[in-house]
Amino acid sequence: MAAATLDAFLNSYVGEGDRLRSAVAATVHQLAEAAVKVRHTINQGVLGAAFAGTRGANSDGDVQKDLDVYADDIFLDAMRHAPIAFYASEELEQPVLLQADAPLAIAIDPLDGSSNIDTNVSIGTIFSLLPATGAPGAKNPAAVFLQAGANQLGAGFFIYGPQLALVLSLGSGTHVFVLSNRLGAFVQAYESRIIPARAHEFAINAANYRHWDEAVRLYVDDCLKGAEGPRGRDFNMRWIASLVADCYRILIRGGVFLYPGDQRKGYHQGRLRLVYEANPIAYLVEQAGGAATDTVTRILDLEPESLHQRTPVVFGSSREVNRIARYHTEPSSIGERAPLFSNRGLFRA
């Protein structure tokens, strides 16, 4: 196990005086300090303030918990001390202008997995770092976040789990740091993660089975048939309902995650937000040798049309992600079934 601290890692990333790299490193440093504060509040659970309550709805219509708002305040405040021009958050309808001449923009999901807050299950903070000048209409807060995820300078998430961990990529591998209570610093736990190409585990909210399209149902049916089915091997299933926790597991032991679009009202593009959830996760997954699509198209190639837009998401082990794309685009190439999409399925009556 490598034992470099986050700060040592950031110093070596900056190297000799590159302004953009220095800005990225300074921002990650500030984010890490803010995450430790959020962690302290989470550790107190219902014994502390800012925990159990529910507010109205955020800009996207999701129920907003006190902890969502508290985390947003902490990270926004931290970004006032970082070289950030614009701060966009799941919890705020519009981006906030911080330092107009700063080189970076940050898009953040301050508290991911909100539905798990009360249940003592891992939650997190996801962030995406973009050049503040990289979009048409540069320096226009609304436009600066509408860049493809491929433009990201770095991305990461904190997971407030049994350990406080930071999963980070600055464009050269995906690294995991864990907060050491002894050192009071994030320490590198793995040099760089590699997601195995082959998956044995899939993650999807199967309660939505009846709302999925045929390609997704067929894929899941085939996994569930295990060794006796067309896959010829058994699959395990996990769904934590906390994107950071599902992603962390896939980075550690492989697997595939799906949050497809479905027929429920408001879910035609799935649930996850492109700019501050799918893009940073896709960046981390690709940097770990995995793949991420909207079931067919690479997530990092999508051009966002609005800050809070949703997208279907499939990510993880590359062979599995590619296979899921084929269920959508050329189903006849999958296995020997014919006719395709016949009226069958394990969940069907």
Ligand SMILES: O=P(O)(O)OC[C@H]1O[C@](O)(COP(=O)(O)O)[C@@H](O)[C@@H]1O
């Ligand atoms: O409750 P569902 O529909 O299974 O959705 C779970 C998904 O929603 C999310 O909680 C959405 O994120 P937020 O909590 O930030 O809104 C993801 O973390 C998770 O993967």
Ligand SMILES: [Mg+2]
């Ligand atoms: Mg989220």
Ligand SMILES: [Mg+2]
């Ligand atoms: Mg959130």
